[in-house]
Amino acid sequence: MAAVTETIETVQAATEGTYKWGFSTDIEMDYAPKGLNEDIVRFISAKKNEPAWLLEWRLKAYAMWLKMEEPKWPSVKYPPIDFQDAFYYAAPKEGPKSLDEVDPELLKTYAKLGIPLKEQAYLAGVEGAGDSPADARMPIAVDAVFDSVSVATSYKERLAKDGIIFCSISEAVHEHPELVKQYLGSVVPQGDNFYAALNSAVFTDGSFVYIPKGVRCPMELSTYFRINAKSTGQFERTLIIADEGAIVSYLEGCTAPMRDENQLHAAVVELVAMDDASIKYSTVQNWYPGDAEGKGGIYNFVTKRAQCRGKRSKVSWTQVETGSAITWKYPSCVLLGEDSVGEFYSVAITNNYQQADTGTKMIHVGARTKSTIVSKGISAGHGQNTYRGLVRVAPTAHGARNFTQCDSLLIGDLCGAHTVPYIENRCLTAKLEHEATTSRIAEDQLFYCRQRGLTQEDAVGLIVNGFCREVLKELPMEFAVEAQKLLQISLEGSVG
Amino acid sequence: MLKIEGLTATVDGKEILKGIDLEVPTGEVHAIMGPNGSGKSTLSYVLAGRDGYEVTGGTATFDGVDLLGKAPEERAALGVFLAFQYPVELPGVGNANFLRTALNAVRRGRGESELDAMQFLKVARARMKELSMPEDMLKRGVNVGFSGGEKKRNEVLQMALLAPKLAILDETDSGLDIDALKVAADGVNALRGPAFTALVITHYQRLLTYIVPDRVHVLMGGRIVRSGGKELALELEASGYGAPQAA
Numbered sequence: 251m252a253a254v255t256e257t258i259e260t261v262q263a264a265t266e267g268t269y270k271w272g273f274s275t276d277i278e279m280d281y282a283p284k285g286l287n288e289d290i291v292r293f294i295s296a297k298k299n300e301p302a303w304l305l306e307w308r309l310k311a312y313a314m315w316l317k318m319e320e321p322k323w324p325s326v327k328y329p330p331i332d333f334q335d336a337f338y339y340a341a342p343k344e345g346p347k348s349l350d351e352v353d354p355e356l357l358k359t360y361a362k363l364g365i366p367l368k369e370q371a372y373l374a375g376v377e378g379a380g381d382s383p384a385d386a387r388m389p390i391a392v393d394a395v396f397d398s399v400s401v402a403t404s405y406k407e408r409l410a411k412d413g414i415i416f417c418s419i420s421e422a423v424h425e426h427p428e429l430v431k432q433y434l435g436s437v438v439p440q441g442d443n444f445y446a447a448l449n450s451a452v453f454t455d456g457s458f459v460y461i462p463k464g465v466r467c468p469m470e471l472s473t474y475f476r477i478n479a480k481s482t483g484q485f486e487r488t489l490i491i492a493d494e495g496a497i498v499s500y501l502e503g504c505t506a507p508m509r510d511e512n513q514l515h516a517a518v519v520e521l522v523a524m525d526d527a528s529i530k531y532s533t534v535q536n537w538y539p540g541d542a543e544g545k546g547g548i549y550n551f552v553t554k555r556a557q558c559r560g561k562r563s564k565v566s567w568t569q570v571e572t573g574s575a576i577t578w579k580y581p582s583c584v585l586l587g588e589d590s591v592g593e594f595y596s597v598a599i600t601n602n603y604q605q606a607d608t609g610t611k612m613i614h615v616g617a618r619t620k621s622t623i624v625s626k627g628i629s630a631g632h633g634q635n636t637y638r639g640l641v642r643v644a645p646t647a648h649g650a651r652n653f654t655q656c657d658s659l660l661i662g663d664l665c666g667a668h669t670v671p672y673i674e675n676r677c678l679t680a681k682l683e684h685e686a687t688t689s690r691i692a693e694d695q696l697f698y699c700r701q702r703g704l705t706q707e708d709a710v711g712l713i714v715n716g717f718c719r720e721v722l723k724e725l726p727m728e729f730a731v732e733a734q735k736l737l738q739i740s741l742e743g744s745v746g
Numbered sequence: 747m748l749k750i751e752g753l754t755a756t757v758d759g760k761e762i763l764k765g766i767d768l769e770v771p772t773g774e775v776h777a778i779m780g781p782n783g784s785g786k787s788t789l790s791y792v793l794a795g796r797d798g799y800e801v802t803g804g805t806a807t808f809d810g811v812d813l814l815g816k817a818p819e820e821r822a823a824l825g826v827f828l829a830f831q832y833p834v835e836l837p838g839v840g841n842a843n844f845l846r847t848a849l850n851a852v853r854r855g856r857g858e859s860e861l862d863a864m865q866f867l868k869v870a871r872a873r874m875k876e877l878s879m880p881e882d883m884l885k886r887g888v889n890v891g892f893s894g895g896e897k898k899r900n901e902v903l904q905m906a907l908l909a910p911k912l913a914i915l916d917e918t919d920s921g922l923d924i925d926a927l928k929v930a931a932d933g934v935n936a937l938r939g940p941a942f943t944a945l946v947i948t949h950y951q952r953l954l955t956y957i958v959p960d961r962v963h964v965l966m967g968g969r970i971v972r973s974g975g976k977e978l979a980l981e982l983e984a985s986g987y988g989a990p991q992a993a
Binding site: 694706715 | 794795796797798817818819821822823827828830832833834835836837838839843844847848849851852855887888904908
């Protein structure tokens with residue numbers, strides 16, 4: 251089984267104490283000239299052969315971005331970013347036509363990362379029998395984004411049978427322009443914030459998902475992001491639409507080579523859920539975090555937002571944030587539809603010199619809307635971890651409910667945990683709860699485990715996984731195991 | 747055989763053990779009694795290798811292997827088990843997961859194959875039945891929300907599963923009602939045999955009516971001040987520890 255090999259490799263990586271995804275791929279690349287200006291925006295749009303309306307849309311975003319300032323409110327520190335000192339477009343020279351024509355170097359890269367791009371025989375003869383995402387043996391459809399472009403998307407034809415569209419957003423622009431035009435920027439407008447504006451101007455690729463009315467997506471969908479090229483930013487855009495009664499579970503993973511420089515990743519993810527639709531969006535974020543001295547690593551400045559437009563619609567965000575030098579990310583839900591539900595389950599780890607300012611926004615507009623926030627922050631080394639969350643209840647949200655729980659775990663005495671909850675309630679019938687705790691891994695817990703034969707590192711892993719259990723159990727089964735291992739690796743060397 | 751010679755140890759710079767000499771031959775169960783603050787728990791922590799308990803002199807070997815230079819988990823792999831006076835809570839960590847992780851860690855140390863979840867459950871259920879413990883203890887978080895008695899039973903269950911060569915029971919009887927006490931004693935007695943050595947630390951004679959020791963030692967002021975047969979426990983119960991006497 252691949253899973254077993256993978257687990258062995260993960261454990262090996264743990265014992266070696268290295269970021270095992272830190273290799274880079276030698277492949278001929280096509281770059282835009284370095285720097286950012288209107289011509290670069292035009293260059294990207296031309297590369298992608300985009301229609302005029304999209305170029306206009308990008309240029310409008312670029313003009314907005316020029317007038318905006320970098321947000322200064324997050325509790326993260328970093329030297330000023332020189333936006334002219336990066337490449338905004340980098341793509342493998344040989345563009346793939348179909349799954350069979352993908353450059354073997356790329357296939358090898360993804361195989362090394364444990365991402366299967368080759369479609370397995372789709373349970374020949376029993377199609378339909380296991381049409382449930384809960385079936386752990388189901389294949390996973392993958393869209394692989396390498397630097398600025400999507401290099402492969404698997405199981406497209408199988409999904410198309412159910413009317414599901416799963417492709418790169420560049421492809422969607424050409425194949426399904428009416429959907430893209432209707433929904434792009436409808437959840438996160440171009441001028442939403444500094445990084446969203448930047449993304450809107452220069453986004454290169456990402457995934458597009460449309461689940462038609464009443465369809466339950468028969469397999470997990472996932473996008474795997476890989477930054478490979480040097481001095482390159484990755485600006486992807488993901489758009490997922492679940493039409494009435496549709497159900498989909500989507501996973502996003504990401505890694506990057508180990509490099510001394512900081513690289514920028516500024517993505518935008520937009521989710522739209524119509525009446526009775528349900529979207530589960532899980533992220534295992536494993537960007538290169540920098541070395542033990544804090545050199546290098548990805549700046550992960552991401553805007554993720556969902557609109558629960560329909561009645562009884564539901565969006566659930568689950569994130570396990572172990573990588574990146576700096577994480578700035580607030581997956582949010584705007585609960586417009588009556589009885590709609592938003593959930594946010596998060597584990598964020600900061601070790602060495604990592605910094606994370608992450609949380610969520612739950613905006614209650616519809617009546618009886620409900621939200622749940624469970625955030626687990628773990629700080630080790632010199633790591634700084636901030637939970638920042640907003641729960642806002644509009645006067646229209648009669649009977650709205652929110653439950654928030656923020657727990658912080660400290661390992662060592664050089665790290666920090668901060669909790670910044672904002673609560674704005676304008677509705678008398680709403681009911682809001684907030685709980686928060688801060689704790690340490692106690693010496694007696696470690697000794698207890700070690701007396702029972704566990705090594706110090708295994709003991710920390712066990713205790714941390716226990717601390718995160720409520721969140722990890724929200725992850726799809728296949729990824730929960732990987733996430734547990736990842737937590738342990740991320741905390742490598744944090745104790746003792 | 748557990749062999750301790752001239753063992754001295756400090757906690758926060760204060761000398762607690764002032765020269766312990768003790769031999770427990772393989773297959774025997776010895777009791778250590780003594781008043782509060784005499785160094786009983788310190789002795790058990792020093793043998794198990796807890797941080798902050800600094801050995802300043804002397805030796806402790808088990809079957810000829812030096813214990814003091816080893817990490818706690820290495821001692822566990824050698825077969826040393828400490829039943830805690832205050833078992834520690836591990837929130838979110840399932841008891842079954844913890845027990846299996848511990849059992850496999852010790853099995854690895856012994857060069858035995860690891861048990862998968864199904865094999866483990868089979869073994870665990872059998873032991874739990876012997877100790878008349880409810881099965882739902884496997885599903886709960888490690889010691890979280892357990893009553894004092896349940897925590898001690900959980901210690902006994904762990905001991906039964908790990909089948910140590912040297913068990914150190916640190917006041918396992920404290921906080922136990924008579925039924926729980928019997929369960930704990932049954933757990934120890936079930937393991938008794940020519941390859942099982944135990945050090946039972948207790949305040950009271952009560953436990954020793956259920957776990958009948960081969961020898962009883964009195965620890966006072968950081969030294970073993972008296973040793974005798976099982977009747978010594980009864981004598982101490984009647985007359986108290988009193989002033990230190992020559993052994």
